[in-house]
Amino acid sequence: MHRLELLNRLRRYKTGFIEEAGFVRRSIDFIEQHEDCFYRELWPAHVTGSSWVVNPARSHVLMLHHKKHDQWFQPGGHADGQSDVLAVALRETMEETGLAPEVFRLLSEDIFDVDIHAIPPMANDPAHQHIDIRFVIEIDDRLAVPGNDESHQVLWVPLHQVSRFNNNRSTWRMLEKTRRMRAQLDWRHAG
Numbered sequence: 001m002h003r004l005e006l007l008n009r010l011r012r013y014k015t016g017f018i019e020e021a022g023f024v025r026r027s028i029d030f031i032e033q034h035e036d037c038f039y040r041e042l043w044p045a046h047v048t049g050s051s052w053v054v055n056p057a058r059s060h061v062l063m064l065h066h067k068k069h070d071q072w073f074q075p076g077g078h079a080d081g082q083s084d085v086l087a088v089a090l091r092e093t094m095e096e097t098g099l100a101p102e103v104f105r106l107l108s109e110d111i112f113d114v115d116i117h118a119i120p121p122m123a124n125d126p127a128h129q130h131i132d133i134r135f136v137i138e139i140d141d142r143l144a145v146p147g148n149d150e151s152h153q154v155l156w157v158p159l160h161q162v163s164r165f166n167n168n169r170s171t172w173r174m175l176e177k178t179r180r181m182r183a184q185l186d187w188r189h190a191g
Contacts, residue, residue: 002083003031003035003037003038003083005083006031006047006083006085006133007028007031007032009110009111010024010027010028010031010111010114010133011028012110013110013111013114015113015114017173017176019169019173020113020114020115020173023114023115023116023131024114026116026131027047027114027116027131027133030045030131031047031131037131038079038080038081038082038083038085039079039080039081040078040079040080043126043128044126044128044129045116045128045129045130045131046078046079046128046130046131047079047085047130047131047132047133048076048077048078048079048088048130048131048132048133049076049077049079049085049086049087049088049089049092049132049133049134049135050073050074050075050076050077050089050092050093050132050133050134050135051074051075051076051089051090051092051093051134051135051136051137052074052112052113052134052135052136052137052174052177052178053074053075053093053097053136053137053138053139054107054136054137054138054139054178054181055138055139055140055141055156056138056140056141057141057182057185058159058178058181058182058185059158059159059182060141060156060157060158060159061074061156061157061159061162061174061175061178062074062075062097062139062141062145062154062155062156062157063154063155063157063162063165063166064096064097064147064150064151064153064154065151065152065153065154065155066150066151066152067149067150067151067152068122068150071166072165072166073166074134074171074174075089075092075093075095075096075097076089076092076093076096076132076134077092077095077096085133086106086109086135089133089134089135089137090104090106090135090137093137095148095150096147096148096150096151096154097139097145097146097147097148097154098145098146098147098148099139099143099145099146103139103140103143104137104138104139105137105138105139106135106136106137107136107137107138108135108136109135111133111134111135112134112135112136112174112177113134113170113173113174113177114131114132114133114134115130115132115134115170115173116129116130116131116132117129117130117132117168117170132170134174136177136181141156159175159178159179159182162175163175
């Protein structure tokens with residue numbers, strides 16, 4: 001995926017969440033203005049990729065307690081110059097879960113969520129923003145998830161408990177989208 005492909009995906013992406021619609025517009029503007037948007041050295045912002053990982057029943061999501069930020073998040077990270085943000089999300093999910101890519105089921109190549117969030121200054125990095133492009137992946141929650149050294153812990157969290165781990169607005173938004181996915185899944189099984 002080239003930068004123009006990401007711009008096309010963002011232009012096609014529709015959301016019913018007004019705050020996210022603003023993030024999409026800001027992301028497009030920033031990416032149009034910065035050819036080097038995939039490099040973490042670009043300040044005040046750069047593009048990152050992450051995965052919202054659900055189980056087949058859509059009753060749990062996979063969350064990692066990141067050491068560096070001491071918070072619970074979905075798998076994801078820096079593009080490091082790679083312009084295929086979907087590949088970045090998959091790579092980061094593989095690295096952070098410790099699972100092989102063949103156990104991932106990409107539910108859609110379409111964008112699942114877009115968020116722009118602030119990152120505080122750390123080490124030599126100034127405060128900046130991540131333009132996080134998110135995709136949704138399914139993993140069988142019966143598999144052991146070893147994680148890696150970037151996280152204290154990796155857990156399958158029931159939907160009704162996610163806000164206890166992370167109650168920020170972007171997590172709530174992805175949780176709402178997951179609830180809608182689950183309702184569609186339940187409706188299909190009932191019919």
